Amino acid sequence: MKTLDDKKLISDITIPGTHDSLALYGGPAAECQAWSLEDQLKAGIRYFDLRVSGFGLRIMHGVISQHTTFHDVFNTIKKFLSKYKTETVLVRVKPVLFLLKSKVPDLVENVIENDISWVEEEIPKIGEVRGKIVFVQKNGFQLGIPLFETDEHNDYIVTDVITKNEKIIRHLTEARDEQNRADQVVLNYSSGTGWPKLRLLKNPKNVASQINPLLYEYLNNESKTNPKPCFGVIAMDFPGLDLIRKIIEFNK
Numbered sequence: 001m002k003t004l005d006d007k008k009l010i011s012d013i014t015i016p017g018t019h020d021s022l023a024l025y026g027g028p029a030a031e032c033q034a035w036s037l038e039d040q041l042k043a044g045i046r047y048f049d050l051r052v053s054g055f056g057l058r059i060m061h062g063v064i065s066q067h068t069t070f071h072d073v074f075n076t077i078k079k080f081l082s083k084y085k086t087e088t089v090l091v092r093v094k095p096v097l098f099l100l101k102s103k104v105p106d107l108v109e110n111v112i113e114n115d116i117s118w119v120e121e122e123i124p125k126i127g128e129v130r131g132k133i134v135f136v137q138k139n140g141f142q143l144g145i146p147l148f149e150t151d152e153h154n155d156y157i158v159t160d161v162i163t164k165n166e167k168i169i170r171h172l173t174e175a176r177d178e179q180n181r182a183d184q185v186v187l188n189y190s191s192g193t194g195w196p197k198l199r200l201l202k203n204p205k206n207v208a209s210q211i212n213p214l215l216y217e218y219l220n221n222e223s224k225t226n227p228k229p230c231f232g233v234i235a236m237d238f239p240g241l242d243l244i245r246k247i248i249e250f251n252k
Contacts, residue, residue: 001087005126006127009124011145014230014248015047015232016244016247017187017235019191020049021040029204031204032061032191032204033237044241045239046090047187049235050070050073050094055100058070063097071111074111077133081133085131092138094138094141095141112135116133149188150171151188155167155189165211168215171188171189172231176230185232188231190212191204191236194207207237208237212239215234216242216243219247223249223250
């Protein structure tokens with residue numbers, strides 16, 4: 001982010017992100033990523049989707065603990081930003097599990113440090129949040145900037161890859177053509193799974209292995225035909241370095 005214009009709004013930047021960012025455990029049906037938080041940060045991921053329970057602020061995927069907590073995540077990102085002060089990191093907290101779910105926002109707020117966190121609703125300029133964590137609000141978590149998701153109900157369920165790819169392209173086109181970016185960040189998902197429709201072979205990794213090359217191809221074509229479009233955040237499962245770099249290229 002070093003070369004970005006300080007006056008550019010965060011909502012006008014195309015940002016590589018991960019879906020269920022720390023889902024590293026639980027077997028093929030549950031795992032959505034292969035890289036640790038540190039490795040994702042180093043690879044260029046700047047949006048993180050955290051499923052947080054009210055029990056010790058543990059990071060979860062469904063009922064499966066991911067062997068870390070929001071405290072650990074916050075400190076890891078804080079350490080990264082102290083070293084790379086030109087960067088900013090967007091974080092979405094999604095309270096999960098019925099028991100103690102309502103306690104998550106207050107518990108998270110107790111961890112947040114005001115000097116390195118942006119929790120206002122106003123969309124900041126990149127110059128205002130370099131070296132900071134920008135929180136994103138949605139549904140049960142109301143700290144931070146507003147989020148608009150292009151995904152529709154059950155779009156994450158993959159019946160076949162062709163249909164899923166068509167949905168991704170439709171949503172990215174919607175994000176690209178969105179005119180009012182001053183009041184919200186647009187979020188797109190390329191992630192998907194056959195669960196819970198008993199399509200066990202369409203686990204997140206299997207879907208990503210087919211979708212990610214198609215996503216790269218679409219973005220590569222867009223980079224040749226459209227002058228610097230903005231797609232907002234693209235949240236992925238198992239992204240590779242080439243795909244992450246292709247997304248970042250839209251900001252140059």
